[in-house]
Amino acid sequence: xxxxxxxxxxxxxxxxxxxxxxxxxxxxxxxxxxxxxxxxxxxxxxxxxxxxxxxxxxxxxxxxxxxxxxxxxxxxxxxxxxxxxxxxxxxxxxxxxxxxxxxxxxxxxxxxxxxxxxxxxxxxxxxxxxxxxxxxxxxxxxxxxxxxxxxxxxxxxxxxxxxxxxxxxxxxxxxxxxxxxxxxxxxxxxxxxxxxxxxxxxxxxxxxxxxxxxxxxxxxxxxxxxxxxxxxxxxxxxxxxxxxxxxxxxxxxxxxxxxxxxxxxxxxxxxxxxxxxxxxxxxxxxxxxxxxxxxxxxxxxxxxxxxxxxxxxxxxxxxxxxxxxxxxxxxxxxxxxxxxxxxxxxxxxxxxxxxxxxxxxxxxxxxxxxxxxxxxxxxxxxxxxxxxxxxxxxxxxxxxxxxxxxxxxxxxxxxxxxxxxxxxxxxxxxxxxxxxxxxxxxxxxxxxxxxxxxxxxxxxxxxxxxxxxxxxxxxxxxxxxxxxxxxxxxxxxxxxxxxxxxxxxxxxxxxxxxxxxxxxxxxxxxxxxxxxxxxxxxxxxxxxxxxxxxxxxxxxxxxxxxxxxxxxxxxxxxxxxxxx
Numbered sequence: 001x002x003x004x005x006x007x008x009x010x011x012x013x014x015x016x017x018x019x020x021x022x023x024x025x026x027x028x029x030x031x032x033x034x035x036x037x038x039x040x041x042x043x044x045x046x047x048x049x050x051x052x053x054x055x056x057x058x059x060x061x062x063x064x065x066x067x068x069x070x071x072x073x074x075x076x077x078x079x080x081x082x083x084x085x086x087x088x089x090x091x092x093x094x095x096x097x098x099x100x101x102x103x104x105x106x107x108x109x110x111x112x113x114x115x116x117x118x119x120x121x122x123x124x125x126x127x128x129x130x131x132x133x134x135x136x137x138x139x140x141x142x143x144x145x146x147x148x149x150x151x152x153x154x155x156x157x158x159x160x161x162x163x164x165x166x167x168x169x170x171x172x173x174x175x176x177x178x179x180x181x182x183x184x185x186x187x188x189x190x191x192x193x194x195x196x197x198x199x200x201x202x203x204x205x206x207x208x209x210x211x212x213x214x215x216x217x218x219x220x221x222x223x224x225x226x227x228x229x230x231x232x233x234x235x236x237x238x239x240x241x242x243x244x245x246x247x248x249x250x251x252x253x254x255x256x257x258x259x260x261x262x263x264x265x266x267x268x269x270x271x272x273x274x275x276x277x278x279x280x281x282x283x284x285x286x287x288x289x290x291x292x293x294x295x296x297x298x299x300x301x302x303x304x305x306x307x308x309x310x311x312x313x314x315x316x317x318x319x320x321x322x323x324x325x326x327x328x329x330x331x332x333x334x335x336x337x338x339x340x341x342x343x344x345x346x347x348x349x350x351x352x353x354x355x356x357x358x359x360x361x362x363x364x365x366x367x368x369x370x371x372x373x374x375x376x377x378x379x380x381x382x383x384x385x386x387x388x389x390x391x392x393x394x395x396x397x398x399x400x401x402x403x404x405x406x407x408x409x410x411x412x413x414x415x416x417x418x419x420x421x422x423x424x425x426x427x428x429x430x431x432x433x434x435x436x437x438x439x440x441x442x443x444x445x446x447x448x449x450x451x452x453x454x455x456x457x458x459x460x461x462x463x464x465x466x467x468x469x470x471x472x473x474x475x476x477x478x479x480x481x482x483x484x485x486x487x488x489x490x491x492x493x494x495x496x497x498x499x500x501x502x503x504x505x506x507x508x509x510x511x512x513x514x515x516x517x518x519x520x521x522x523x524x525x526x527x528x529x530x531x532x533x534x535x536x537x538x539x540x541x542x543x544x545x546x547x548x549x550x551x552x553x554x555x556x557x558x559x560x561x562x563x564x565x566x567x568x569x570x571x572x573x574x575x576x577x578x579x580x
Contacts, residue, residue, distance in 0.1 A: 081349075098194055098196050102194060105191075105194070107167075108162055108163070108191070109174065109189055109191060109192065110160055110162050110192050111129065111160065111161045111163065112160050112188040112189070114126075114158055116147070116158040122161055122163075126142070126145055130174060133181065133184070134177040134178075134181075135177065136173065136174065138170070140170045140174075141165075141170070143164035145164070147160065147161050148160045148161075175189070175191075317333045317336040317337075317350060318332060320359050321359055322356075322357055322385050323357070323358070326381060326382060327386065327422070330378065330382075333351060333354070344374045345374075348373065348374040348377060362384050394419055395423045397419055398419040401416055401443065409464050409467045412440070412443060413460045417433070417460050420433075421436075433460065434458075444467060451467075533545075533546050535548055
């Protein structure tokens with residue numbers, strides 16, 4: 001029995017030891033799980049921090065991207081502005097260089113077709129040519145005479161000779177003798193120009209042909225409609241058209257027209273489109289200084305046709321700050337652009353550079369798309385500073401406009417017409433003129449209004465003419481008879497009065513207040529000095545506190561009753577008399 005118990009206890013002890021071992025394992029697992037849980041928690045925290053940092057970095061990256069985009073846009077705008085400025089500067093420098101070349105060549109004359117001999121003296125050759133072929137016996141002075149290029153290049157053809165005349169009058173005389181070479185087409189002579197000018201003149205030949213077909217051309221800023229008289233009546237030998245040279249209508253084509261754009265420069269390429277082959281073939285194989293045959297030139301030996309349009313004049317427009325009238329400034333700017341013959345790109349740059357103050361701030365707030373073209377920029381500026389935004393102000397000024405002292409009626413009429421155009425910008429000119437005339441009738445006297453209506457004045461100019469005529473006749477007498485209404489000039493008082501005026505006005509107000517206070521005090525003192533009872537004339541009390549007041553009242557009642565009795569007896573006596 002004891003053995004069984006011992007064996008059982010041994011088994012129990014073994015099982016307990018196994019359980020203890022497993023319990024130790026469970027505890028170690030629990031510790032590891034706790035460690036893993038803490039690590040997972042710390043990892044989660046780190047992941048959250050990483051997410052927050054990632055979000056912050058993404059936001060920063062987005063902001064950096066926006067700033068980078070804006071910076072790129074600003075850089076592109078600056079590049080465009082720099083390129084435009086460089087183009088303008090380079091173009092100006094190139095034009096100045098070409099102008100200097102033209103000035104250096106202005107006394108040069110190019111001769112073609114003159115026989116070339118070895119070891120010749122070109123000066124003697126030109127002198128003999130002028131004397132024999134042009135019949136000019138005058139001793140002409142030359143600066144420098146030479147032939148172009150090498151002799152072997154032309155394969156036996158005579159090279160061109162360029163002669164520099166000392167005096168331009170001699171060159172003019174030689175050119176005027178050009179028609180004598182009409183029967184000798186192998187010879188030719190023409191003025192020398194730089195290559196760029198030659199190319200421009202070559203492009204202008206076809207344009208001028210188109211204009212000649214229309215029957216009009218510019219000669220010294222005058223429109224010539226009769227082409228038969230264009231060369232004959234020209235006062236300048238430089239413009240001497242030979243009308244014997246008929247235009248080649250087959251080269252021009254049917255239905256060709258000159259296309260011009262009011263908003264851009266003269267479009268030469270659209271005119272030359274389709275005719276470039278004819279122009280190239282016409283000059284193919286010729287020297288750079290030799291153009292057409294002699295019968296295709298004028299009497300001077302070249303095509304001296306002026307370009308169409310007035311001369312180019314550079315006039316810088318005034319700055320615009322947004323405070324002045326936008327329509328007036330736009331008219332001034334368009335006139336400057338027309339004088340300078342600017343294109344849309346040039347007008348856009350000049351207009352942007354002319355903005356100041358509020359206008360400049362508004363320009364900087366526009367998107368790049370609104371600032372890309374001249375039309376869109378002017379449209380935005382018109383929406384911001386145009387008369388449509390200030391219609392109520394112009395209406396108020398128009399209604400309040402009156403004639404000032406010493407102001408002429410012509411000035412009043414011009415101002416009223418301008419205000420009416422701004423206030424009623426959406427109406428036509430006839431309606432604006434009618435409204436302005438109606439407002440002018442409110443300004444003048446009734447007598448003048450009747451005279452204008454009697455003369456059937458329909459415009460401001462007609463009414464001003466009538467009023468000025470009558471005022472010049474009547475003079476001051478008419479002004480005395482007329483009842484003029486004094487007008488108050490509506491000006492801003494802010495900053496209009498000086499500090500001295502403020503002090504003087506303040507001093508006047510203080511003096512008036514002091515006088516009023518002094519007068520009030522004197523009246524109070526007089527009232528205080530005359531403080532007596534009206535009943536007994538005692539200075540010790542007033543009437544309301546007079547002790548004799550009741551006695552006087554009783555005495556008054558007695559006297560009143562006595563008067564009533566007397567009147568009653570008197571009435572009775574009258575009744576008796578009437579009865580008798």
